[in-house]
Amino acid sequence: MMRTRPLKVALLGCGVVGSEVARIMTTHADDLAARIGAPVELAGVAVRRPDKVREGIPAELITTDATALVKRGDIDVVVEVIGGIEPARSLITTAFEHGASVVSANKALLAQDGAGLHAIAEEQNKDLYYEAAVAGAIPLVRPLRESLAGDKVNRVLGIVNGTTNFILDKMDSTGAGYQEALDEATALGYAEADPTADVEGFDAAAKAAILAGIAFHTRVRLDDVYREGMTEVTAADFASARGMGCTIKLLAICERAADGESVTARVHPAMIPLTHPLASVRGAYNAVFVESDAAGQLMFYGPGAGGAPTASAVLGDLVAVCRNRLSGATGPGDSAYTRLPVSPMGEVVTRYHISLDVADKPGVLAQVATVFAEHGVSIDTVRQQGKDGEASLVVVTHHASDASLNGTVEALRSLDTVRGVASIMRVEGE
Amino acid sequence: MMRTRPLKVALLGCGVVGSEVARIMTTHADDLAARIGAPVELAGVAVRRPDKVREGIPAELITTDATALVKRGDIDVVVEVIGGIEPARSLITTAFEHGASVVSANKALLAQDGAGLHAIAEEQNKDLYYEAAVAGAIPLVRPLRESLAGDKVNRVLGIVNGTTNFILDKMDSTGAGYQEALDEATALGYAEADPTADVEGFDAAAKAAILAGIAFHTRVRLDDVYREGMTEVTAADFASARGMGCTIKLLAICERAADGESVTARVHPAMIPLTHPLASVRGAYNAVFVESDAAGQLMFYGPGAGGAPTASAVLGDLVAVCRNRLSGATGPGDSAYTRLPVSPMGEVVTRYHISLDVADKPGVLAQVATVFAEHGVSIDTVRQQGKDGEASLVVVTHHASDASLNGTVEALRSLDTVRGVASIMRVEGE
Known part of the structure; x- marks a missing residue:
């Protein structure tokens, strides 16, 4: 029973992730239609530089007026992959107000104002999905929100930044110092020219805030997350770690207090035993270890960044949101009912x-x-x-x-x- | 906006898994209600031995007449954890016909007749969820069906049987032979008195059939899965493997052919490089490695069996199905549209x-x-x-x-x- 009128998607941003989303929507159109139950079409793509050649995207879909695009009224789903706080927040808000559901890959915005966005989504009875905001292609938001919805998560321990894991892995395996390993990461494209957001733990802290909120059904803001970067980790630290049968990883750690009455969220380098599943996460890979009452210890592993992997997560959300539109339902939305306070470090x-x-x-x-x-x-x-x-x-x-x-x-x-x-x-x- | 009339759950089977499901439904009732949006109550428990003491389950809920329970007409969700083909299949069919959705942990039944059950569920516009049927607590069905719905999975490589992984890990780490390792597994309760279903790969083959069907959006029956057990693996094989930088695992492998026009599914022992993430899966743990076009390489790790882990998966499904009931929708059901043939070994x-x-x-x-x-x-x-x-x-x-x-x-x-x-x-x- 295939519906023939296509669902319309507006794409905000057409960089590394957005261009992959557009490409897969085109090349896998038949599969997406079969999985959704209706065809899905790209109705518009908002970009900053309209003159850039974008292979496979018809020129008439390109616009620089993102606001007009989300206001069109015939858009079913807005996919936001521009990142940053503004104009992303205003565009998402406007999209909800004009009848669209939203798929976002924006960790900074979700960490800073997830509550506000969820409130508007709920008010408008629309979906807000953001699997791509945490650890790229690795399914985490859906497993935590849905698969573990009947369980009680006590701890989330994650390697959620590929750049820093690449650097630490390099230090561990070659004995290199921090600067040398960073230089190699930069040369290979794993670190940006200004690596601050990664090496100082800001990126991981945003993900920790999102993960803690979902895992404990509460609200954890970016400011609640204790943060220490990994620029001070030395070759001597790795030698000490090895002496203890450990290695060093930059971890995002979200915990429920022993009495269950509060939670904590933090990002810092830490020693972990070589026998721990996270210890063998190499290179720029990410992995998140989850401990819960009934399920016990779970781990989710995969590429935490990159155009295609992030697009995979965005498209998984897009299929779910489109299905929800067709059935007139919304998916599991915000769940912050425990209102657990966040304890200081x-x-x-x-x-x-x-x-x-x-x-x-x-x-x-x-x-x-x-x-x-x-x-x-x-x-x-x-x-x-x-x-x-x-x-x-x-x-x-x-x-x-x-x-x-x-x-x-x-x-x-x-x-x-x-x-x-x-x-x-x-x-x-x- | 909490609905006050509770959703009613009928539990079929109250063994290792069922008793955990009942326990968590009672002890976590408030959390489940908050996550579902309505309270959920145990309306009946069908058992074979009604005289057994079952802590925390009111005696008046216990019945030996499972058929009457699923026919009651006021049941929202039937949770089937009795296993085996019959009477499970008839009970599930009757449940759908009397208006209930179904959560099942029954890998044998899903592998043998998933198509038939899905067809009845769709006809009745009801949900059939079965996360617990593959790899216990590890979220796999949901990630494959939903998170990767916008991606193209090419290969699934999994350690999906804890007993055999325990035995092989023991052989690897101690140099023990198969029989010695099996004896230890039996003594520790990791292997059953008759270990055939595990060591001959029947259990893994059922999971391979389910995984292949979901991953490739096609139909793979248990008979389509090539199967070799691991009873012939010797200490000498492990020595050879080590010489190649490998270890030996019993793997369930589902692949799309290079031309994309067919699939294969098989279970057999295999050497894998020590650097592969599956190589470090120890003891009775399970892990499934997924390769897809866009996401790349993902791995899902956790306990593949046991009462509480399996109950976690059942309850995650229960929450989803209850939410769907409230919104009048159904979740993503059967997706076998590709109709890809299964090639012989x-x-x-x-x-x-x-x-x-x-x-x-x-x-x-x-x-x-x-x-x-x-x-x-x-x-x-x-x-x-x-x-x-x-x-x-x-x-x-x-x-x-x-x-x-x-x-x-x-x-x-x-x-x-x-x-x-x-x-x-x-x-x-x-």
Whole structure:
């Protein structure tokens, strides 16, 4: 029972992702029609540079007036792949108000104002889908929102930025320092000329906010996410990690507190055991590890970026939204009913690996151990190494709050016998 | 906007999975109601042994008359977790005819008669969901049916049986033989007293049939799946695999032919490179690797069996089906429009690792190589090892059809200088 009037799609943006979306819509038109139950056609493409040659897209579909396009009134689905906050937010809002549903790949916007967009979508009884906003082609939003809808997710632990995983993997496998690995990532096109958004964890933090919200059925804003970049990770850190049977990954970690009454979301480099499934995620790949009450441990792995992979996620959403239009229904929308508060970083409980440069004389270890004890931080192991009158102490703690650990480190710094704190790294995934 | 009249669920079967479904429905009732938009209640539980104590399930809900339960007419969703072909098929059919949608965890039934069940569901305009039928808690059916609905899947490569993965992992890590590893699996409860369905690949074949159908939007019946068990895998095979930088897994492999005009589905042990993400899937875990045009390589990992994990998948489906009931829609149903034929095993093209016991005299290698050439099977590498007047030859081929390989092996067996064919194993995942 194929409907013959086609569903009309407006494409906002025709860069790396948008051009792939347009290409697949054309080349796979028959498959899409069969899967949707009606043909789907590109009704307009809003771009900034109309003169650029765009293979396979009829010139008459190209417009620079995105607002007029979303206001047309005959558009069924607006696909937004321009990114950034404005004009994306206004265009999506206008699209909803003029009867369209929306598929977006815009992680920044969803992380900053997911609540607002969901509210308008609900008010207008339209769909807002955004699988492509988190970890590219990897199905994550749908599994968390739908497959695990009858379960209780307790933790999400993810490698959600390909650039930084490429750099860290390179450091791990070659012993290179951060700068050298970054240079290679840049040369190979894995890192942008200005890599700040990736290496400082901003990109991962936006994804953490979205994932935490979906996983815990609550609202986590970008500002709620604690963020530490990975530019300070050294070859020495990797050597320490290996000594512990670990590697280092930049992780986005979303957790439900033990009492279930609050959540946390954070992005920082961390040691994880080599036996953890995330440890073997190589190159620019992404993977997200999910722990839930009933399902246990799940992992989702794949390419986290790129034109074609992101287009795959966009098109999966497009098929779902088109199907919903035909049946007059909407998919599972915003679900933030738990209203769980987001706790500050100080309340996060995890384990720590701390490297200290200390004076090589008797009693130092006792002094250091006393400081840990005074702050309620229990020590798991200590390794002491002498080198030319100086020594290094590597302390791995049991679980402790970030606040206690910070207090401990501050007190350690004030000890005469502690020359410096070489590194502090969290230990996750155990 | 919470509807107050509850949706009514009939549970068929209250064993390991069913009791977990009932438990979660009770303990997580508020969460389920919030996610569905209406409360959901257990309206009846059909069991074989009504006298068994079932904690948390009111005695008045228990019945031995499953048929009467699905015929009640006020049931919104029937959850079928009894397994097997009959009476499951008749009960599901009756449920559809009496107005219910169905969530099933029944891989045998779906693999054997998915088409028939889908046809009745569509006729009655009801949902048939079965995420739990393949790889337990791992979201696979939904990602393949929905997330990848705008993409073209070319290959599915999966570890979909936990028992056999436990046994093979044990053989790999300890050097144990098959029987020893099986005994341990049995002692630990990973293998059943009669392990045939697992070790002979019947369980995996049913899942392969379901996965191939969904992935390629066609119909693959259980009889279409080529099947080889893993009882013949030896410690020597693992040693050979390691020599090639590989390990051995029992794989379910569903492929679209290079020309796109047919598909194949098969289950057999195979060598895969240690660098392949499936190689590091340990113990009883399952994982499914998916290759598609746009998304590239994805992997889904998690527990493939067990009461709670399977219940998680059932409940995710239950939430979706309940939501669909409320909105008067149905989810994406059967999609077999491509009608791609299933090619026989002989047409499958892959690589092979062949161990031959040969006479240790000049000219044997030339003889053997000639046989391969005559059958159009190109050799990648040969390794020759002498031992006490005998020698072994290990040949790894380039890609060749199964039919050509079988012809080659038959001709090799008839050579005087070939004492025996010690093992033939396919090499996948490259």
